[in-house]
Amino acid sequence: MSTCTSTEGQVIRCKAAVAWGPGKPLVIEEVEVAPPQAMEVRLKILFTSLCHTDVYFWEAKGQTPVFPRIFGHEAAGIVESVGEGVTELKPGDHVLPVFTGECKECRHCKSEESNMCDLLRINTDRGVMLNDGKSRFSINGKPIYHFVGTSTFSEYTVAHVGCVAKINPEAPLDKVCVLSCGISTGLGATLNVAKPPKGSTVAIFGLGAVGLAAAEGARIAGASRIIGVDLNSNRFEEAKKFGVTEFVNPKDYNKPVQEVLAEITDGGVDRSIECTGSINAMISAFECVHDGWGVAVLVGVPNKDDAFRTHPINVLNEKTLKGTFFGNYKPRTDLPSVVEKYMNKELELEKFITHEVPFSEINKAFEYMLKGEGLRCIIHMGA
Numbered sequence: 001m002s003t004c005t006s007t008e009g010q011v012i013r014c015k016a017a018v019a020w021g022p023g024k025p026l027v028i029e030e031v032e033v034a035p036p037q038a039m040e041v042r043l044k045i046l047f048t049s050l051c052h053t054d055v056y057f058w059e060a061k062g063q064t065p066v067f068p069r070i071f072g073h074e075a076a077g078i079v080e081s082v083g084e085g086v087t088e089l090k091p092g093d094h095v096l097p098v099f100t101g102e103c104k105e106c107r108h109c110k111s112e113e114s115n116m117c118d119l120l121r122i123n124t125d126r127g128v129m130l131n132d133g134k135s136r137f138s139i140n141g142k143p144i145y146h147f148v149g150t151s152t153f154s155e156y157t158v159a160h161v162g163c164v165a166k167i168n169p170e171a172p173l174d175k176v177c178v179l180s181c182g183i184s185t186g187l188g189a190t191l192n193v194a195k196p197p198k199g200s201t202v203a204i205f206g207l208g209a210v211g212l213a214a215a216e217g218a219r220i221a222g223a224s225r226i227i228g229v230d231l232n233s234n235r236f237e238e239a240k241k242f243g244v245t246e247f248v249n250p251k252d253y254n255k256p257v258q259e260v261l262a263e264i265t266d267g268g269v270d271r272s273i274e275c276t277g278s279i280n281a282m283i284s285a286f287e288c289v290h291d292g293w294g295v296a297v298l299v300g301v302p303n304k305d306d307a308f309r310t311h312p313i314n315v316l317n318e319k320t321l322k323g324t325f326f327g328n329y330k331p332r333t334d335l336p337s338v339v340e341k342y343m344n345k346e347l348e349l350e351k352f353i354t355h356e357v358p359f360s361e362i363n364k365a366f367e368y369m370l371k372g373e374g375l376r377c378i379i380h381m382g383a
Helices: 052-059 173-180 182-194 209-221 233-242 257-264 279-287 331-343 359-370
Strands: 012-018 027-033 040-049 074-082 094-097 137-139 142-144 156-160 164-166 201-205 225-229 246-248 271-274 295-298 320-323 353-358 376-380
Touching (some): 027 359, 040 173, 173 331, 182 209, 182 295, 209 225, 209 271, 225 257, 246 257, 257 279, 353 359, 359 376
Parallel strands (some): 225 246, 353 376
Antiparallel strands (some): 012 027, 094 164
């Protein structure tokens, strides 16, 4: 039986939300999407969601902007066609495109300890494909640039096969699309890196989507106390849905929050996960863990000039500091199992989805995020 599609090998014309400049509202345009080349896959995107990473690079603060560009990297869809050399995917497969990849050939991919692929590690500056250094998007012959190898704010997109995870075809794509970035990052930071024993005490610094996913991981792991730490007390009530049992707002105390946490946990928490990117929160997250066995995991991305400062005695007293990238998940190997956690009702995703909009109203998703309203907004590409 043939797996060819009627559009295989042809240029596809479709709608895409194009960012023509930093901070400018996206414009729905008709773009041309070229066929996939060797080791590439062309995808039909059905659902996508907005992540803080999209907004950060759309605003282009302190960066060298790459425009015009098609953003988007949290999404789900189906394979439309595949390029030469692609054997693991075929047209019709249900997939999650991912901002980082897994070539399966480099030292990192072959290591059981790393998920940082040498070939396909995230690159926010490159707006073209690796194969030939060109974009697969164009308008009237002029290139429109890619974003982190996914560009899911387009009805069709082209990605390297190493950045595409094949998933259970029964999984609802309008739910599992959120697993392509932040939710998996927070979840994996807890389950794969912090690894809290059942009955342990876990502190979560930052109660945005990533932090709440980390809390969800602590809930799944069976933590007895999950302490949410955030400067915004309005987030506390919602965090209860994700298993958070108690809350600490550092602004309510006249002492460092690590001292507060040590006092209420008889010497420190067993595990802490930092999800803000604030250097002060990172230091607090490390210093608040219990000596002898405490583990702190850094998830947030700091400013380039930040320096982590703590007394060496904290290390000598056997407090452990770790970092993580994408929750230590290998995209192609591990994401399918995360989807299965949802299918088995072990992982709850619906509570992360607070808004939904049609593709024609994609700018509303940006408005929600810029106002700090909600967690994830699902964008229906066919609407």
